[in-house]
Each structure stands twice: as C-alpha cells, then as structure tokens.
Amino acid sequence: MINVLFLAYPMYADFEIGHTLYFLRKLGKAKVTTATVDGEPVESLGGIVTQAQLAISKVDSQDYDLLLISGGDGVAQVLDNVQLQEFLKEYNNLKKPIAAICASSTLLGKAGLLVSSKFTCAPNTFEMFSNVFSDAEYTGNRLEVVDNIITAKGTAFPEFTIAVIDQLRLWKNNEQREGALNFCKGEV
Numbered sequence: 001m002i003n004v005l006f007l008a009y010p011m012y013a014d015f016e017i018g019h020t021l022y023f024l025r026k027l028g029k030a031k032v033t034t035a036t037v038d039g040e041p042v043e044s045l046g047g048i049v050t051q052a053q054l055a056i057s058k059v060d061s062q063d064y065d066l067l068l069i070s071g072g073d074g075v076a077q078v079l080d081n082v083q084l085q086e087f088l089k090e091y092n093n094l095k096k097p098i099a100a101i102c103a104s105s106t107l108l109g110k111a112g113l114l115v116s117s118k119f120t121c122a123p124n125t126f127e128m129f130s131n132v133f134s135d136a137e138y139t140g141n142r143l144e145v146v147d148n149i150i151t152a153k154g155t156a157f158p159e160f161t162i163a164v165i166d167q168l169r170l171w172k173n174n175e176q177r178e179g180a181l182n183f184c185k186g187e188v
Contacts, residue, residue: 002028002168005064007084007104008036008052011074014044016101016154019161019184020068027170032068035059037078045072057083061091066168071102071121071154078107079132085111095148097167102154109133119151120144158184 004024006017024030036042039055067088078084088111092098100108105121106129108114114136126138142156145163152160161184162177171177182188 002030002066002170003064004030004032004066004068005059006032006034007056007067007069007107008034008042008044008050009072009074009078010042011077012042012044012050012070012072013102013154014046014048014070016072016157016160017068017070019157020099020164023161023165023170023180024066024068024168027165028168030066033064037081037084042074056081056087059087061087061094061096064091065096066164067091067096067098068164069098069100069104069107071100071104071125073103075103075106079110079129088113092148097148097150097164099150099160099164099167101152101157101160103129105151106132108149108151109136113149114151117146117149118144119146119149120153121151122153122155 033053035054035056036052037056039052041051043049092113102121103125105119109132118137118139120139120141143152143159150163162181
C-alpha cells in the first residue's frame with residue numbers, strides 16, 4: 001500500500017489531481033491523507049469542501065511515500081506560511097517524490113526546493129510569482145521531472161499522472177502505462 005499525503009489549501013484546483021488520485025488508488029491501493037496548514041477544512045475551486053485529517057505541523061514525513069500538491073487560485077494564502085516551508089524542506093530531504101502541479105510550484109520555490117533546478121507551471125503563475133523562482137530555471141514545458149520533484153502545467157494532468165506513477169514504479173508494464181495515458185487524455 002502506498003501512503004500519500006495530499007496538501008490542500010483554499011481554492012485548490014481539484015480537477016488537476018483527479019486522474020492521479022484514481023491511478024494511485026487503483027494501482028497502489030493508496031491511502032490518501034489530507035493535510036492543511038491549520039488542520040481546518042478548505043474549499044476547492046470546484047466547490048468541494050475538503051476535510052483535513054491533519055495540520056501540517058502534525059505530519060510525520062516518514063509516514064508517506066508521496067507528497068501531492070494541486071495548483072489553485074488560493075496558493076498565495078499559504079505561500080508565506082513558515083511551518084509549511086519547513087515541512088516541505090524536511091520532506092524533500094527524505095528524497096521521496098513531491099508532485100506539484102501548476103501554481104503549487106510556487107510553494108516549492110518559496111521553500112527553496114527549486115534552486116538551480118528546472119521546473120514548470122503556467123506562464124501567468126511564473127510571472128505573478130517570479131520572485132519565488134529567482135534561483136530556478138523556468139522551462140515552460142508541460143512537465144518537468146528532476147530527481148524526486150515533479151512539476152507540471154495545470155493542463156498537463158495526463159503527463160503529471162504518468163510521471164507520479166512512474167516515480168512510484170506502479171506500472172505492471174509499458175502497455176498499462178500507455179493505456180493510462182490514453183485514458184487521461186480521453187482517447188479510450
């Protein structure tokens with residue numbers, strides 16, 4: 001069983017991680033634990049009220065195989081949270097996969113996890129939060145995977161899903177992987 005920590009914050013983009021969660025549960029029998037900065041519920045962009053199981057200060061990084069962070073319009077509300085930045089640094093030191101799509105790359109940049117590294121996100125996110133990316137290399141590609149860190153544009157959720165499952169080595173074979181990519185693209 002794979003243990004996934006999902007970091008939710010106000011106005012996160014629920015649609016960006018739907019396929020990823022589906023394949024994590026289907027292939028990895030993943031147990032997903034949701035944390036927020038303060039342990040309180042948050043509402044997604046799609047209006048889903050998401051109940052937190054933990055505050056980020058109560059998370060033991062050792063307990064999780066993957067940190068999953070969706071993008072979203074509310075990232076600025078948690079960007080300067082020192083506890084969150086410290087948690088991200090601690091988790092990254094374990095060299096376990098961190099999957100951050102679209103605006104959530106700002107959280108990695110703010111925590112210093114993208115220094116001298118390639119990353120991607122939506123162009124408007126890059127422009128709006130350029131100060132947190134000053135020591136990183138923005139590529140504008142749909143997906144970037146550098147060591148244990150995955151970043152993607154918000155519209156690249158098919159490629160993001162595949163990269164996450166690649167990191168966890170959950171595919172039985174390449175045929176299953178290609179089938180999943182086609183599924184995510186709506187081509188099946």
